[in-house]
Amino acid sequence: MASSNSFKLRCSIPGHEMDVRGLATAIFPEGAFVSVSRDRTGRVWVPNSSPDTGFSEMHCMSGHSNFVSCVCVIAPSETYPRGLIATGGNDNNICVFTLDRPQPLYTLEGHKNTVCTLSSGKFGTLLSGSWDTTAKVWLNEKCMMTLQGHTAAVWAVTILPDQGLMLSGSADKTVKLWKAGRCERTFTGHEDCVRGLAVISNTEFLSCSNDTSIRRWQVTGECIQVYYSHTNYIYSLAVFPDSQDFISTGEDRSLRIWRQGECCQTIRFPAQSVWCCCVLSNGDIAVGASDGIIRIFTEAEDRMASAEDLQAFEDELSKATIDPKTGDLGDIKLEDLPGREHLNEPGNRDGQTRLIKDGQKVEAYQWSVSDGRWVKIGDVVGGSNQQTSKSVMYEGKEYDYVFTIDVNEEGPSMKLPYNVTDDPWLVAHNFLQRNDLSPMFLDQVANFIIENTKGHVVGPAQIGGGDPFTGGSRYVPGSSNDDSGFGADPFTGAGRYIPGSSSNASAPSGVADPFTGKGAYSSAGGQTSTNIYFPKTDFVTFEQANAPQIVAKLKELNEGAPREHKLSDDTMESLEQLLLVVCGANSPETPPTIQQISLLWKVSHWPEDIVFPVLDILRLAVRHPQVNESLCGEAEGVQLCNHLLSLMMPEGRPANQLLALRTLCNSFSGRHGRALLVSQREAVLSRAADLAAVFNKNIHIALATLVLNYAGCFHIQPDLDAKAQCLSVASRALETVQDKEAIFRLLVALGTTVASDQTAQDLARSLGVGSQISKYSTVSEPSKLGECCQLVLKELQ
Numbered sequence: 001m002a003s004s005n006s007f008k009l010r011c012s013i014p015g016h017e018m019d020v021r022g023l024a025t026a027i028f029p030e031g032a033f034v035s036v037s038r039d040r041t042g043r044v045w046v047p048n049s050s051p052d053t054g055f056s057e058m059h060c061m062s063g064h065s066n067f068v069s070c071v072c073v074i075a076p077s078e079t080y081p082r083g084l085i086a087t088g089g090n091d092n093n094i095c096v097f098t099l100d101r102p103q104p105l106y107t108l109e110g111h112k113n114t115v116c117t118l119s120s121g122k123f124g125t126l127l128s129g130s131w132d133t134t135a136k137v138w139l140n141e142k143c144m145m146t147l148q149g150h151t152a153a154v155w156a157v158t159i160l161p162d163q164g165l166m167l168s169g170s171a172d173k174t175v176k177l178w179k180a181g182r183c184e185r186t187f188t189g190h191e192d193c194v195r196g197l198a199v200i201s202n203t204e205f206l207s208c209s210n211d212t213s214i215r216r217w218q219v220t221g222e223c224i225q226v227y228y229s230h231t232n233y234i235y236s237l238a239v240f241p242d243s244q245d246f247i248s249t250g251e252d253r254s255l256r257i258w259r260q261g262e263c264c265q266t267i268r269f270p271a272q273s274v275w276c277c278c279v280l281s282n283g284d285i286a287v288g289a290s291d292g293i294i295r296i297f298t299e300a301e302d303r304m305a306s307a308e309d310l311q312a313f314e315d316e317l318s319k320a321t322i323d324p325k326t327g328d329l330g331d332i333k334l335e336d337l338p339g340r341e342h343l344n345e346p347g348n349r350d351g352q353t354r355l356i357k358d359g360q361k362v363e364a365y366q367w368s369v370s371d372g373r374w375v376k377i378g379d380v381v382g383g384s385n386q387q388t389s390k391s392v393m394y395e396g397k398e399y400d401y402v403f404t405i406d407v408n409e410e411g412p413s414m415k416l417p418y419n420v421t422d423d424p425w426l427v428a429h430n431f432l433q434r435n436d437l438s439p440m441f442l443d444q445v446a447n448f449i450i451e452n453t454k455g456h457v458v459g460p461a462q463i464g465g466g467d468p469f470t471g472g473s474r475y476v477p478g479s480s481n482d483d484s485g486f487g488a489d490p491f492t493g494a495g496r497y498i499p500g501s502s503s504n505a506s507a508p509s510g511v512a513d514p515f516t517g518k519g520a521y522s523s524a525g526g527q528t529s530t531n532i533y534f535p536k537t538d539f540v541t542f543e544q545a546n547a548p549q550i551v552a553k554l555k556e557l558n559e560g561a562p563r564e565h566k567l568s569d570d571t572m573e574s575l576e577q578l579l580l581v582v583c584g585a586n587s588p589e590t591p592p593t594i595q596q597i598s599l600l601w602k603v604s605h606w607p608e609d610i611v612f613p614v615l616d617i618l619r620l621a622v623r624h625p626q627v628n629e630s631l632c633g634e635a636e637g638v639q640l641c642n643h644l645l646s647l648m649m650p651e652g653r654p655a656n657q658l659l660a661l662r663t664l665c666n667s668f669s670g671r672h673g674r675a676l677l678v679s680q681r682e683a684v685l686s687r688a689a690d691l692a693a694v695f696n697k698n699i700h701i702a703l704a705t706l707v708l709n710y711a712g713c714f715h716i717q718p719d720l721d722a723k724a725q726c727l728s729v730a731s732r733a734l735e736t737v738q739d740k741e742a743i744f745r746l747l748v749a750l751g752t753t754v755a756s757d758q759t760a761q762d763l764a765r766s767l768g769v770g771s772q773i774s775k776y777s778t779v780s781e782p783s784k785l786g787e788c789c790q791l792v793l794k795e796l797q
Contacts, residue, residue, distance in 0.1 A: 006265055006350075006370035007257060007297040009305045009313050010284060011054040015043055017404060020288025022071040023278040028082040028099065032058065033278060033286050035294055036068040038735075042087050044099065045294070053303050055296070061097045063104040064089035065650075065690060066732065072118040074126060086126055088115030090732055094128055094138070110136055110143045112721065113153075113728050119166075121159035127166055129154030131728065135168045137181070145181040150174070152762055156197040158205070165219065167205060169194030171765065175207050177219060189215060189223050198237035200244055208234035208248055214258075229256055229263040229351070233771075236276045240283065247285055249274035253320075253377075255287050255297070256351070266351025267297065268366055268377040270320045320378035322364055337362065343374045355380060401453060405431075405445070405695065416445070424449040448695075448738070533788040534751030537712045539668040540705050545620055547583050550613050551576050557610040565606055574599055575617060582621040592621070597630045604643065608653055615647070615659035622663055628670030637676035645683060650690045654699060657691055661702035664688075668709045678713060681722055685710065689729040697739035704733065704745035711752040723760045726753045731769055743776060744785050751792045761796055770796045 018038035026032035031047040044059040067090040074084040074096070084105065085097045094108035094115055113131035120126050126138040135147040135154050147168060156169035166178040175187040175194055192210035199205050200216070204224075208214045212234060214227040232251035239246045245259050251273055257265040271289035278286050284298040298304055305313070337357045347354070347367025354365045354374065365374040399417040416431050418424070428445035554575065558567050567575075578596040600621060603614050621627045631640050644660040647653075664684060667673030677684060688703050707730050714722045730746045730753075737743055750769060754760045764770070769792075776789040 007285060007299055009310055010296040010298040010303050011305060013055055013294040015057055016292040018292055019275060019290045020292060020294055021069050021275050023276045023286050023288050024071045024073050025278050025280055027073055027076060031281055033280055034071050034085055035288055036071040036087050038067040040064050040068055042068060042071060059099055061102055063095040064091050066090035069114060069116045070118045072120045074120045074124055077124055086118050088118050088128060090114045106141050108138055116155055117157045119158045127157045127159050129157040129168055147178050149176055149183045155193060155195050158197040158199055160199055160202060162202050167197050169197050169207055185221055187217055195235050196237045198239045198246060200239055206237050206246060208237050214248060238277050238279045240279050247277050249277045249287060264350060268317055270316045314375060318376035322378040322380050418449055420453060531791050533791060534748050535715045535755045536748050536752050537715055539709045541666045541669055542662040545583055547579050550616050554613040561610060571599060579617050582624045591626050592624060597627055608656060612655040612659055619659050619663045619666055623666050623669045625670055629672045632667055632672040632676045641676060641680045645687045648687050654696050658699050658702055661706055665705045665709055685725050685729050689732050692733040692736045700737045700739050700742040704742040708745045708749040711749040715752050720759060723753050727764050734772060740785055747788045747792055754795050765796055
């Protein structure tokens with residue numbers, strides 16, 4: 001079989017809907033491999049029959065309730081002659097699959113945070129690493145031991161072929177060697193998180209790091225070589241079979257091939273994060289990236305893609321935009337760049353980058369030794385905000401944008417094409433009708449379009465609570481007709497969190513309004529330099545209400561309710577009186593009665609399709625001291641909590657999810673509610689975190705507020721488990737949340753959690769919180785977002 005001595009594209013596999021985070025070579029069938037993704041699935045790919053150079057999906061696995069982070073293959077046994085597949089995810093679990101069915105054979109539970117790395121050994125042994133700072137050794141369905149010693153997240157694990165030795169790499173910058181559950185040796189030298197490990201032999205291994213280096217170690221402790229070529233974080237390593245040559249991928253958009261200790265080839269990608277790689281049984285390379293595409297590269301000329309496909313890949317790469325702040329191009333100065341004539345001079349080595357000016361544009365090129373020419377790898381822009389959209393083909397037409405929309409977890413993704421000259425509200429309306437979706441998503445879809453097209457809105461945006469197509473008003477749970485102000489709760493017009501304030505929406509004197517930068521007084525005549533954002537130890541609640549609309553909707557739904565659920569006139573009057581009391585419309589001398597509270601609890605179990613106005617009353621009532629004590633006390637509190645959690649199931653109704661979250665937030669206003677939520681913290685935050693995937697910005701704001709209130713509860717307490725869960729939920733939510741108010745509240749929650757707590761800061765660093773939120777540090781509107789982010793980053797320095 002002819003070899004070109006350099007790798008070229010074999011095929012691209014667009015099978016996943018989100019980032020491909022893990023790859024592993026399969027044992028069966030021959031030539032197959034496994035991929036896992038943030039889309040919560042794992043997939044087995046098999047090579048097509050000759051002469052086709054592509055792959056087909058043979059098997060799809062689902063079982064995780066959140067992103068899937070890693071995968072490994074467990075060797076065949078007498079019981080499972082085709083082997084097993086293990087996947088780890090952000091739901092803290094490990095799922096183990098056969099090739100026979102899509103659901104897990106069994107699930108391994110024990111880690112307290114994201115499982116981000118897996119490795120298998122002899123006799124079915126499985127080694128896992130987690131953000132909870134531990135590694136665990138599993139045999140079949142049992143955890144045999146927990147490896148404790150790292151002080152930060154364990155990002156990488158691997159099992160050496162013999163001697164019973166195991167390795168773990170951590171965000172604490174070290175690699176540890178384990179034997180029989182005991183740490184035998186610690187390897188130091190990396191200057192940042194260790195992200196990947198790969199075994200060369202029984203006595204040598206490789207490690208890669210965020211410090212842009214790869215190190216080669218002997219198990220006796222010596223670092224015998226350090227490799228430099230990457231210009232940003234290095235995420236993964238893989239060694240060629242029966243060889244000391246290897247490959248690496250990273251945040252600099254590249255796959256690099258290393259021969260005899262030198263980087264001999266660099267392949268750039270049209271995706272920022274190249275997360276993972278593996279070497280297939282025939283020596284080809286599989287690579288997964290943040291664009292959801294798996295790409296296969298080969299040295300064999302008979303397996304290479306056609307000339308047209310190779311050119312298409314090069315064209316896609318040339319259209320990429322590169323932000324110099326990401327470090328993709330190294331420390332290259334952009335001033336005084338030469339013109340296109342500079343490309344007439346050959347490069348010195350494969351992968352060498354060169355910037356040239358072409359008129360007002362700056363273009364990046366990479367030298368290809370195999371082709372003997374400069375290959376364009378993208379246009380350099382000043383920052384991500386300067387990138388412009390390009391025409392995208394969809395169903396035979398060109399659009400400025402084609403978004404992928406996930407309305408629920410089980411259903412397929414849907415495509416939403418959009419041109420900047422379109423009315424976003426009309427596009428949203430047509431999208432919902434075309435896909436038979438509820439009109440209640442109208443605001444969310446329209447605002448999603450507006451937010452993600454960088455403000456290019458030509459059509460008339462609607463205001464207030466009116467229906468943009470009829471002009472009529474409608475009841476929205478918990479809403480008022482005042483929807484003005486960026487920081488306001490978009491459902492209620494209130495609940496805006498202003499740093500330094502109480503739960504109302506007015507800024508206290510002496511504290512700057514972070515939306516305008518005004519209102520602060522300092523003796524020097526300038527703005528105050530005090531951190532007004534966190535720690536936030538008083539609680540944010542949702543208080544705005546339109547009692548007449550709530551009552552009207554309750555009566556309307558009661559008219560159409562099944563006979564067994566229809567409420568009597570006396571019951572309706574009692575609920576109305578309770579609503580007036582808790583909204584402050586009645587005299588404070590007339591507190592809620594026990595009968596009214598009991599009735600509210602009973603009616604809150606109405607059918608899920610009509611219960612939302614009752615939940616709105618519950619949301620308001622739980623702020624009242626007597627209601628808070630009665631419903632959140634020791635006797636009834638757990639029942640209330642379980643009922644709200646049942647309404648927050650990911651497949652539930654968004655209105656119920658939203659109001660259940662807001663009820664939990666408002667429960668913090670009373671002593672009994674706080675005690676209940678602290679005792680139920682693990683279950684509440686775990687269920688709430690799942691709602692980050694629901695396509696509803698109002699739910700995201702309520703979720704962020706819940707995390708913020710929990711962070712305030714635990715700010716002065718040395719409860720690392722609680723703080724770790726707050727950090728984890730906030731970090732997970734930031735993966736999907738796009739609403740700026742929700743992002744801001746999550747940042748305040750992070751700041752509150754880590755403020756003045758070195759251990760929490762170390763944990764946040766180990767979870768990569770700093771790099772995750774850094775993109776918000778330059779946000780100028782609203783100013784509070786960028787300012788708060790900068791202060792959190794300062795805490796994590």
